[in-house]
Amino acid sequence: MPGKTLYDKLWEAHLVEEREDGSALIYIDRHLIHEVTSPQAFEGLRLAGRTPWRLDANLAVPDHNVPTGSAERAGGVAGIIDSTSRLQVQTLDDNCEQFGIEEIPINDRRQGIVHVVGPEMGATLPGMTVVCGDSHTSTHGALGALAHGIGTSEVEHVLATQCLVQQKMKNLRMRVDGRLALGVTAKDLALAIIGEIGTAGGTGFAIEFAGEAVEALSMEGRMTLCNMSIEAGARMGMIAVDDVTIDYVRGRPMAPKGDQWELAVAAWGDLHSDADAVFDHEVCIDAASVAPQVTWGTSPEMVAAVTDLIPDPAAMSNTGQREAAVRALSYMGLSGGAPITSIPADRVFIGSCTNSRIEDLREAAAIVRGRKKADSVKQAMVVPGSGEVKAQAEAEGLDRIFLDAGLEWREPGCSMCLAMNADKLGKGEHCASTSNRNFEGRQGFGGRTHLVSPGMAAAAAIAGHFVDVRDFQGEPS
Amino acid sequence: MKALRVHEGLVAPMDRANVDTDLIIPKQFLKSIKRSGFGPNLFDELRYLDEGQPGQDCSNRPLNPDFPLNFPRYQGASVLLARENFGCGSSREHAPWALEDYGFRCVIAPSFADIFYNNCFKNGVLPVALPAAQVDELFEALYANEGYRITVDLEQQEVLLADGRRWSFPVDDYRRQCLLEGLDDIGVTLKSGAAIRAYEDKLRGRSPWLFSSEAGA
Ligand code: SF4
Numbered sequence: 001m002p003g004k005t006l007y008d009k010l011w012e013a014h015l016v017e018e019r020e021d022g023s024a025l026i027y028i029d030r031h032l033i034h035e036v037t038s039p040q041a042f043e044g045l046r047l048a049g050r051t052p053w054r055l056d057a058n059l060a061v062p063d064h065n066v067p068t069g070s071a072e073r074a075g076g077v078a079g080i081i082d083s084t085s086r087l088q089v090q091t092l093d094d095n096c097e098q099f100g101i102e103e104i105p106i107n108d109r110r111q112g113i114v115h116v117v118g119p120e121m122g123a124t125l126p127g128m129t130v131v132c133g134d135s136h137t138s139t140h141g142a143l144g145a146l147a148h149g150i151g152t153s154e155v156e157h158v159l160a161t162q163c164l165v166q167q168k169m170k171n172l173r174m175r176v177d178g179r180l181a182l183g184v185t186a187k188d189l190a191l192a193i194i195g196e197i198g199t200a201g202g203t204g205f206a207i208e209f210a211g212e213a214v215e216a217l218s219m220e221g222r223m224t225l226c227n228m229s230i231e232a233g234a235r236m237g238m239i240a241v242d243d244v245t246i247d248y249v250r251g252r253p254m255a256p257k258g259d260q261w262e263l264a265v266a267a268w269g270d271l272h273s274d275a276d277a278v279f280d281h282e283v284c285i286d287a288a289s290v291a292p293q294v295t296w297g298t299s300p301e302m303v304a305a306v307t308d309l310i311p312d313p314a315a316m317s318n319t320g321q322r323e324a325a326v327r328a329l330s331y332m333g334l335s336g337g338a339p340i341t342s343i344p345a346d347r348v349f350i351g352s353c354t355n356s357r358i359e360d361l362r363e364a365a366a367i368v369r370g371r372k373k374a375d376s377v378k379q380a381m382v383v384p385g386s387g388e389v390k391a392q393a394e395a396e397g398l399d400r401i402f403l404d405a406g407l408e409w410r411e412p413g414c415s416m417c418l419a420m421n422a423d424k425l426g427k428g429e430h431c432a433s434t435s436n437r438n439f440e441g442r443q444g445f446g447g448r449t450h451l452v453s454p455g456m457a458a459a460a461a462i463a464g465h466f467v468d469v470r471d472f473q474g475e476p477s
Numbered sequence: 478m479k480a481l482r483v484h485e486g487l488v489a490p491m492d493r494a495n496v497d498t499d500l501i502i503p504k505q506f507l508k509s510i511k512r513s514g515f516g517p518n519l520f521d522e523l524r525y526l527d528e529g530q531p532g533q534d535c536s537n538r539p540l541n542p543d544f545p546l547n548f549p550r551y552q553g554a555s556v557l558l559a560r561e562n563f564g565c566g567s568s569r570e571h572a573p574w575a576l577e578d579y580g581f582r583c584v585i586a587p588s589f590a591d592i593f594y595n596n597c598f599k600n601g602v603l604p605v606a607l608p609a610a611q612v613d614e615l616f617e618a619l620y621a622n623e624g625y626r627i628t629v630d631l632e633q634q635e636v637l638l639a640d641g642r643r644w645s646f647p648v649d650d651y652r653r654q655c656l657l658e659g660l661d662d663i664g665v666t667l668k669s670g671a672a673i674r675a676y677e678d679k680l681r682g683r684s685p686w687l688f689s690s691e692a693g694a
Contacts, residue, residue, distance in 0.1 A: 016676045017669055021650030025669055027676055029687050037569065039510035050663070053673070056689040065508065084508035084531055091510050128687070135568040135592060149568035149592055152512075153599035153662075161666045163673055167649055199495055200562040203591055233565065235591045256686035264686050299495050320494055320560070327493070420504050439499040439566060445528040 003274025005171045006240055007206040010146035010271075014129045016163055026166045029128040031158045033060035033101070034114045035092035036420070037133030041156035042095040052099055053162040059123050060096050060103040062089045063113045064420045068383050068410040072422075076107050085421060099159075112386020112412040115139040115353035119223065120388055122252025126241045126268040131158060136353050136436065138229040141238035142222035143245055144271040146206075148235040170280040172205035172234070173273075176213040178287040183470040185363065186221035187355055187434065187453035189213065189285075190228035191293035195303040197283060202234030205281065208273060209239050213287035219248035220357045227354045228436050231300040240272035294340050294466050295438045295451040297328030302438075304340055306456065306468045312336030331440055332448050333428060341467055343450065345460040346429040348373075348380035348407070349443070352417035355434035356385030358392050360454040365398045367458035367472050373406035374464030381408040381423065383415040407461060419443045432460035479601035480659030484582045485628040486555030488619050490545050491520075496559060497566035498593065502575040506531050515571055516578030520546060550623045558615055559586040563604075564593025573600040583629045585636070587612045598652045601659070603631055605646045631657055 004012075017025040038060070045051070052058065065085035067073050072081060077093060080086035089106060096103035104110045110121060115136050118124040124140040130147035131137060133155040140147035154164055180189060194201075207229050209222075217225065222239050229237025239245075246265055249255050256264045291305035302325070304311065313325040313336055329336060334343065350356070350364050361384060373380050382402050384390040390412055393399055399409045416423040417435035425431050425447025434457050438449035452460070455469040462472070506518045508531055517535035522528075524546060526539040540547045546554070557576065563586040564572060573596045576584065582602060587609040589597075597604045607615075618638075619625045628637040631653060636644045655662050666673075681688055 017672045019651065021654065023649065023651035025666065025672070027673070027680070036507050040512045040570075043510070043512075048661075048663070054677075082508075088508050088510060125687075127684070133568060133570075135566070137568075151568050151570035151573075151592060151596035151599060153570060153596065157663050157666065160663045161670075161673065162677075163666055163669075165651060165662060165666065167651075199565055200588060200590070203562070203588065230592075233562070233590065254689075260686040264684070267684060299497075324494055418504050420507065437497075437499070437566065439497045441503055441522050442499050445503075445522070 002278045003276035005273040005277040005279060006144065006208050006238055006271060007146065007169070007171055008277070010127065010129065011168055013127070014146070023165050023167055025163045026129060027163055028131050028158050029057060030124060030130045031058045032114050032118050032123070032130065032132035032137070033058060033155070034064060034132070034134060035062045035088045036064045037152050038095065038155055039088065039091045040152045041159060042099065044156040045159060050160045052101065052159045055100050057162060058101045058159070060092060060101055061111055061114050061117050062092050062106055064414045064418060065089050066106055066413040067421050068413045068415045068423060070411055073107070073411045082422065109387040109391065112389065113353045113356065113414055115227065116356060116385030116389065119143060120252070120386060122249060122255035125249060125255065125264070126245055126271050131164065135230045136227050138235065138237050139223050139227040139353055141229070141236050142219060142226040143249065144238060144241035144268065146236060146238065149230065169206040169235070170204055172202060172207045172281045172283070173279040174207050174209050174283050174285065175211040176209065176285045176287050177211050178213060179216060180213050180287045180290060183455065183473060184290050184292055185453045185455065186217050186224040188290055188293045189287065190225050191295065191300065191303045191451060192290045193285060194228065194232045194300045195293070196285065197232055199231060199299055199301045200233040202229060202232040205234050207232065207234045207237040209237060214239060215242065218359060219244055220359045223357070224354055228300070231436055241268045292453060292456050292469050294456065296332065296334060296340065297325065298331055298438055298440050299328070300436070300438060300451060302328055303451070306340050306466060308340055310334055310336050310338050310340060341465060344376065344430050344465045345432040346378055347425060347431045348377060348457050348461040349383070349416040349431055349433040349435065350381065350454050350457050351383030351385065351415050352435035353385065354436045355454050356383060356389065358389050360434065361389065361393050361398050364454040364458035365401045367455050367469060368405035368407060368462060369401050371405055371462045373461050376464040377461055379408065380406065380461040381410055381416065383410045384412050386412050416443050432457040432466065478599065478659045478661070481582060481601055481603055481656050482632050483628065483630045484555070484603070486582065486626060487551070487553055488556045488558050488625050488627050489551040489554035490616060490619055491557055491559040492616065494560040495562045495565055498564060498569050498572045499566055501564065501572040502569070503529065505529065507569060507571055512574055513578060515575035516580070519575040519579040520544070553580070555580050555582050556627055556629065557581050557584045558612070558619060559584055560612070561587045561609070563589050565590040568592045568596070570596045570600065573597045573602045577602050585612065585615065598656055601656065603629060603656060605629060605636060607636065607644060607646055611644055
């Protein structure tokens with residue numbers, strides 16, 4: 001019998017029951033909850049007279065609707081100006097209280113984006129099944145967990161049964177050989193992979209990221225990479241457990257302690273694909289060939305190296321692709337053939353569950369240190385992923401660096417990644433954004449999003465247009 | 478959930494690839510804490526010329542005359558014909574809620590994003606994946622014939638064309654059964670309660686740190 005993949009192992013370890021119709025009942029170890037996709041699930045429980053199966057497997061935190069301006073934030077839930085946002089956050093508080101679920105409330109120091117908070121708190125551990133009513137739950141796969149997003153019906157299903165009915169996915173190994181060049185980050189790698197396989201390339205697969213460049217990533221870089229599995233079409237992305245993983249988890253508030261820690265570490269030793277494991281599909285990428293990336297269209301696969309030109313639809317042989325490119329360029333107000341570096345940055349957003357961890361902020365701060373935001377940039381906001389990240393950044397003086405350079409330093413939340421709160425793009429504005437989706441209207445009606453790494457976003461804030469971050473390395477002259 | 482066995486209805490086109498969930502239902506409508514009422518905001522940014530707000534009465538908003546769903550010939554459509562990778566993006570179930578609330582019971586496309594595909598079944602909307610060539614043919618027939626209708630038979634897993642041809646499509650048994658019978662799948666899972674308890678007992682022995690009472694001090 002061939003060896004098992006990491007995904008096979010995680011799947012088998014959580015199998016409660018296999019059914020004749022080919023479906024399986026999979027046990028869920030950790031269920032993360034936020035305010036947007038849970039109200040209807042709690043309502044469903046109430047209507048059916050059901051209660052949560054296992055309270056201690058759940059952890060809730062509001063993130064999408066929370067204001068990130070300090071004045072509005074100071075008022076807590078009651079201070080949220082938008083009444084529909086306020087109601088949604090209040091509803092989460094009420095539901096958690098009514099059902100007895102642990103919640104990190106809005107102004108708790110630990111509050112933040114659910115996918116930043118989970119690993120940071122040690123609520124996400126290697127070997128777990130982790131789900132949340134949010135597609136970027138794939139982030140948690142970086143810890144060697146089987147983690148994926150679910151819809152609201154499944155949120156209710158997990159609350160009521162601690163299980164999900166699943167079909168097994170196929171295995172895809174994404175092998176990244178060699179090393180990333182200086183100034184090229186996990187975000188660039190994620191975008192380059194999506195550019196290579198397309199936004200549906202991973203559909204039906206569980207992706208395992210492997211290879212030298214992946215092993216060389218920090219835990220936070222690995223989270224950035226797994227985070228964007230969903231943009232490559234895969235519900236889940238994961239990475240084998242190694243010393244980097246164990247060192248990251250050690251000492252986290254909810255991580256096992258003492259004897260339990262020793263037991264856990266021993267068990268986690270098997271969380272990798274066997275040498276003779278068989279994958280249904282394998283893609284190889286050469287890390288050294290990846291340059292800093294910028295998306296030019298309205299889908300994450302519409303991406304190019306910063307040194308490239310915006311592609312010319314006329315040169316595309318595939319009709320569907322050509323039509324999509326024409327539509328995207330018209331929405332983006334761009335023409336094929338122009339240099340990527342000619343695109344202006346009207347606003348800059350550094351944040352989101354993709355890039356709002358401490359290393360991301362350090363990366364951005366290193367670029368803006370001692371420099372000034374271009375006058376043509378209307379706004380450049382830095383939104384830490386959690387209160388813990390914010391406190392750490394302030395302890396390191398990063399907030400001062402951002403403020404001195406003319407950037408805004410805000411309170412933690414999803415913010416302009418999705419623009420459900422007040423942080424939005426105006427019509428026609430171009431944004432250098434470290435988030436994960438550049439769909440039409442994502443960051444505001446008519447807004448134009450360009451996905452980049454934190455360093456690239458910071459460089460755009462200084463230059464006023466997209467620019468190769470590698471030109472900004474070192475001290476300002 | 479509403480059961481679906483055989484559905485016959487008028488077809489409308491959504492002729493572009495990679496239609497994402499933000500396009501199906503923009504985020505401002507995700508602030509609702511209800512499950513219903515999303516229909517008027519389906520494809521909001523394409524359908525109207527202004528920016529929609531939650532709770533707003535959509536009947537007076539300026540319609541985009543170039544958007545097919547606004548064409549008189551597609552009024553009352555209940556089958557949506559779409560392109561590759563339909564429903565990509567977020568896990569928001571508001572997307573199938575909006576489709577269902579608008580009146581769509583079935584979406585036909587060459588491929589669907591995984592989470593969206595799954596969410597459809599939970600809400601009485603049947604996603605039908607057909608080979609790209611067949612979808613191309615349907616688009617042609619749809620554009621050529623006003624009032625183009627189609628029948629989708631979940632029981633037989635077949636699409637029935639007006640000319641009598643039958644095209645089969647794949648659905649896994651569990652999802653098919655739940656939709657055919659309009660089952661409450663939480664109720665189905667709870668019948669396995671004993672197996673879940675037994676699994677948990679084993680888990681507690683094998684990985685005690687997963688239970689907060691035993692994570693160590
Ligand atoms: S930061 Fe953006 S992608 Fe991440 S959970 Fe929030 S809204 Fe979703």
